[in-house]
Amino acid sequence: DSGVTQTPKHLITATGQRVTLRCSPRSGDLSVYWYQQSLDQGLQFLIQYYNGEERAKGNILERFSAQQFPDLHSELNLSSLELGDSALYFCASSLTGSGVTEAFFGQGTRLTVV
Amino acid sequence: AQSVTQPDIHITVSEGASLELRCNYSYGATPYLFWYVQSPGQGLQLLLKYFSGDTLVQGIKGFEAEFKRSQSSFNLRKPSVHWSDAAEYFCAVGHNNAGNMLTFGGGTRLMVKP
Numbered sequence: 001d002s003g004v005t006q007t008p009k010h011l012i013t014a015t016g017q018r019v020t021l022r023c024s025p026r027s028g029d030l031s032v033y034w035y036q037q038s039l040d041q042g043l044q045f046l047i048q049y050y051n052g053e054e055r056a057k058g059n060i061l062e063r064f065s066a067q068q069f070p071d072l073h074s075e076l077n078l079s080s081l082e083l084g085d086s087a088l089y090f091c092a093s094s095l096t097g098s099g100v101t102e103a104f105f106g107q108g109t110r111l112t113v114v
Numbered sequence: 115a116q117s118v119t120q121p122d123i124h125i126t127v128s129e130g131a132s133l134e135l136r137c138n139y140s141y142g143a144t145p146y147l148f149w150y151v152q153s154p155g156q157g158l159q160l161l162l163k164y165f166s167g168d169t170l171v172q173g174i175k176g177f178e179a180e181f182k183r184s185q186s187s188f189n190l191r192k193p194s195v196h197w198s199d200a201a202e203y204f205c206a207v208g209h210n211n212a213g214n215m216l217t218f219g220g221g222t223r224l225m226v227k228p
Contacts, residue, residue: 002159033214033215035216042218042219042220042221043204044218045217048215055214056214056215058215090157090158094214096214100146100214101214102163103160103214103216104160105150105157105159107155107156108157
């Protein structure tokens with residue numbers, strides 16, 4: 001168990017809908033990262049938050065947004081969902097926000113858009 | 115731009131045989147390198163990491179990896195594979211910039227024959 005908790009584990013929704021994925025980082029970690037794992041794109045970095053502030057942005061669509069709350073949990077919001085958004089979404093956390101440190105991954109939320 | 119290549123999509127080895135998974139990276143500065151393992155239905159677990167120092171690094175579960183700057187490689191090895199090692203393995207490079215994102219390779223799926 002990495003200590004990173006993601007909910008829900010599975011989500012099935014229809015095209016055009018909006019969903020929210022939740023992540024609780026390891027105790028003491030200040031950074032949260034979101035990654036998307038899909039068959040065609042592999043594992044891709046979406047966005048990083050550090051202590052409530054956006055720190056780095058990757059290939060995140062405009063329909064997607066994230067935030068980190070004062071208690072350091074994070075939410076990834078996906079809207080106007082398309083079939084191609086079906087993927088496994090991972091959250092990871094690390095102690096610091098810069099410099100390279102190891103990140104600990106949650107078990108992921110599997111999103112299926114039908 | 116940074117990239118990670120894992121040339122072997124699938125590898126099958128017999129239980130007890132040795133294993134080497136290949137990873138090549140492209141990165142302009144000193145690379146920070148990681149190997150993660152993903153078991154079916156599970157998140158990503160860190161096997162080992164290389165930041166600096168000894169180019170042969172030891173990890174969990176009996177894995178080791180060797181950093182070879184001249185070959186831009188960071189291959190993962192295990193002297194004797196167990197059936198429980200069947201999983202997908204990801205090599206990643208960390209970015210020492212404003213954030214701490216990881217760029218992952220496409221993964222190698224390991225199957226173990228009894």
